[in-house]
Amino acid sequence: MESVIVAIDGPSGTGKSSTSKAVAAKLGLSYLDTGAQYRAITWWMISNGIDANDADAVADAAGKPVIVSGTDPSRPTITVDGVDASGPIRTEEVTSRVSAVSAVPEVRALITELQRSIARGAAGGIVVEGRDIGTTVLPDADLKIFLTASPEARAARRSGELKGADVRATREALVKRDAADSSRKTSPLAKAGDAVEVDTTELTLDQVIECVVTLVEERRSATEGTEKRAGAK
Ligand SMILES: Nc1ncnc2c1ncn2[C@@H]1O[C@H](COP(=O)(O)OP(=O)(O)OP(=O)(O)O)[C@@H](O)[C@H]1O
Numbered sequence: 001m002e003s004v005i006v007a008i009d010g011p012s013g014t015g016k017s018s019t020s021k022a023v024a025a026k027l028g029l030s031y032l033d034t035g036a037q038y039r040a041i042t043w044w045m046i047s048n049g050i051d052a053n054d055a056d057a058v059a060d061a062a063g064k065p066v067i068v069s070g071t072d073p074s075r076p077t078i079t080v081d082g083v084d085a086s087g088p089i090r091t092e093e094v095t096s097r098v099s100a101v102s103a104v105p106e107v108r109a110l111i112t113e114l115q116r117s118i119a120r121g122a123a124g125g126i127v128v129e130g131r132d133i134g135t136t137v138l139p140d141a142d143l144k145i146f147l148t149a150s151p152e153a154r155a156a157r158r159s160g161e162l163k164g165a166d167v168r169a170t171r172e173a174l175v176k177r178d179a180a181d182s183s184r185k186t187s188p189l190a191k192a193g194d195a196v197e198v199d200t201t202e203l204t205l206d207q208v209i210e211c212v213v214t215l216v217e218e219r220r221s222a223t224e225g226t227e228k229r230a231g232a233k
């Protein structure tokens with residue numbers, strides 16, 4: 001298999017970004033953080049005075065910002081209209097509004113097309129992480145992983161990241177965002193039928209990375225074996 005497309009989905013805080021970046025770096029693949037793109041369009045809406053809960057206004061403006069994602073796993077970047085958005089997209093304000101903006105079908109249609117064109121352009125292969133990659137964006141991905149972890153583990157991880165954050169409040173915010181992302185009508189957060197589920201609750205990050213690298217390598221050798229047998233006929 002010359003190039004491999006890996007889709008990594010799952011709820012918030014399950015380790016998608018950390019795992020995807022490390023797996024892509026180890027295997028020499030590109031990396032795409034699709035959550036960052038939804039955050040970027042949300043940041044643009046806020047910056048331009050558009051109410052995230054006004055779905056019509058969000059839909060009308062969705063085509064205006066130009067979002068560009070850099071796919072080097074050692075230095076992922078994101079710009080909106082040429083401006084570095086990597087800091088602003090991580091604010092609490094963006095986090096609290098991103099589920100509403102990303103539920104708007106016109107936003108999803110535009111961002112999904114952007115994601116597909118980035119994946120098509122990644123000649124050596126790519127790891128794409130998000131919520132609907134295996135189900136909607138790249139349903140033909142070579143390998144689909146669905147990461148899970150208990151809300152308690154996820155909240156503890158996030159609270160460690162946001163020093164001093166209240167674990168209970170963090171847990172409630174995570175669960176609320178997952179519920180919104182899972183219940184929207186258009187391509188909700190969901191496990192694809194053919195995805196491999198990995199529960200990371202009791203695993204270290206290194207163990208999760210190793211597990212996914214092994215799954216990619218197994219898939220690669222299985223496909224290469226099939227291609228060789230087909231070539232020999
Ligand atoms: N298996 C693990 N054990 C301990 N900590 C972990 C593990 N996986 C990830 N982490 C830590 O948990 C935090 C959240 O991880 P990460 O940002 O990769 O999750 P995510 O699924 O991409 O979240 P989101 O969807 O909200 O962006 C990070 O601080 C990361 O280092």
Ligand SMILES: Nc1ccn([C@H]2C[C@H](O)[C@@H](COP(=O)(O)O)O2)c(=O)n1
Nearest residue numbers: 034035036038098102130131132181
């Ligand atoms: N494929 C995706 C990726 C992300 N989203 C939405 C839903 C998330 O709450 C939000 C932020 O993602 P994060 O940075 O936390 O991974 O973006 C989505 O709808 N589809």
